[in-house]
Amino acid sequence: MTFRQISFYISACFALVVFGILLFFLQEWKRAAMAGAVFFVVSYLIISTILEKTINDRIHNLYKLITNLKLGKDLKEALGPYRPENPIAEAEQEVSAWANQKISEIGRLKDQAKFRKEFLSNTLHEFKTPLFAVQGYIESLQDGMLEDDPAMAMNFLTKASRNIDRLSYLINDLDEIGKLESGAVVLNIERFDINDLINDTIEYLEDRSSTANIKLKMANKTTQQIFVKADKKKIQQVLINLVENSIKYGKSGGTTTIRTSPLFEQILVEVTDNGHGIEEKNLARVFERFYRTDKSRSRDIGGSGLGLSIVKHIVEAHQQSVHVRSTEGIGTTFSFTLQKAKTAAG
Ligand SMILES: Nc1ncnc2c1ncn2[C@@H]1O[C@H](COP(=O)(O)OP(=O)(O)OP(=O)(O)O)[C@@H](O)[C@H]1O
Ligand SMILES: [Mg+2]
Structure with a gap:
């Protein structure tokens, strides 16, 4: 009224x-x-x-x-x-809209606070393991191992060095995620042949895959050129993370197949393995940082659960999408899209 x-x-x-x-x-x-x-x-x-x-x-x-x-x-x-x-009605409307906005802001802040807490405790946990290991090796060396058993001392030094490497990978990964999240990463978009990049990646990971007795292959004809527009270095990082996972979580004697197929304005890249697969309940969470399935933890496969988080950030920074489908015991397919380069000039 x-x-x-x-x-x-x-x-x-x-x-x-x-x-x-x-x-x-x-x-x-x-x-x-x-x-x-x-x-x-x-x-x-x-x-x-x-x-x-x-x-x-x-x-x-x-x-x-x-x-x-x-x-x-x-x-x-x-x-x-x-x-x-009608100031009464309009003030009422404004106040209730304002209150709703504040409620959702508070909810968002609470989520962020919870996320920060979890992130910090996960980071500390991941740092503690290699750090304590290095501390242990150094203490043993200081306790006279260098003189008593030089061969064992050498072995401990190698292990300490591996743990230091792990710490530095961890810092690099966290740094990468931080940059991607803050939007500080400027993509260096160029036109390149995605099949060529996949071949490079296969070559780069060949040693690791043959050690694990896993075959890496391309589903397409290797000579076929498919041009895309993206940050080549970053997309190689995506491919490395996905193929590395297929090796780490694959079965000995298995195969990882990489396929590229044209969509309407995009190219679909699929990395398929015939490894242990991922349980349905874990599928939605594998892109979360530090998330590792119980299986990969219990089988003690090295890793900190940051690889897929980086994949997701890179693909989304390109305004593209990444998906996973998997059947336990049969295998897993990770797929992502890339923007097709239309003409020779891109
Ligand atoms: N191809 C795959 N098959 C089965 N499980 C997978 C596969 N890829 C990822 N996973 C599961 O998803 C989890 C998260 O993968 P992600 O690459 O983010 O981390 P990670 O491999 O454990 O460590 P990082 O990549 O940081 O070294 C893995 O720990 C594993 O449990
Ligand atoms: Mg990984």
Whole structure:
């Protein structure tokens, strides 16, 4: 209800009462009606002025304050001298919209705080293991192992060095994720042949795959050229992480197949293995940082659970998408899209 309507109804009630009293005493309805009408007009003017001046102005100020808070100070002036037709209803609407916005902001902040806490404890956990191992090896060396058993001492030095390497990989991975998340990474987009890059990646990982007795192959004809537009180095990182996983979580004697297929405006790249697979309940979480399935932990395969998180960030920084499908005991396929380069110039 607007203030004018409120004033109208209150004045009408008063006027009716005055009309009734006068009619009772004067017994002349014409004069009583005239007096009632005059009373109605006067009281309407007085009540509406009072309401307007006292309540309306205050609510209007409140409304302005809320709107400014919502819009941010810069837009304060843009609001201008706007006076809402029905300030009570509009203020109510603004307050409830504002409250909803605050509730979702608080929820987001709580999620972020929880995420930061988890992230910190995961990071500490991942750092502690290699750090304590190095500490142990160094203490043994200090306790006279260098003189007593030089061969064992050499072995311990190698192990310590491996753990230091692990720490430095961890720092690099975390640094990479941090940069990708903050948007500080500028993609160096170029036109290149994705099949060529896949062949390079296979060559790069061949030693590791033959040690694990896993065959790496391309499903397409290796000579076929498929041009895409992307950051070549970063996409190679994606391919390495996915193929490395297929080796780490594959079965001895297995095969990893990499396939590229053209879509409408994109190229689909699929990395398929016939390894142990991922349980359905874990599928949605494998892209989370530090997430490792119980199986990979219990089989004690090295890794910190950052590889797929980096994959997802890189692919999404290209405005493309990455997916996983897997059947336990049969195998896993990770797929991602890339933007097709349309002409020779890209
Ligand atoms: N091809 C795959 N087959 C089965 N499980 C997989 C496969 N790829 C990933 N996983 C599961 O997903 C988890 C997360 O993979 P991710 O690459 O992020 O981490 P990681 O390989 O454990 O460590 P990092 O890559 O940081 O060295 C793995 O620990 C593993 O449990
Ligand atoms: Mg990995």
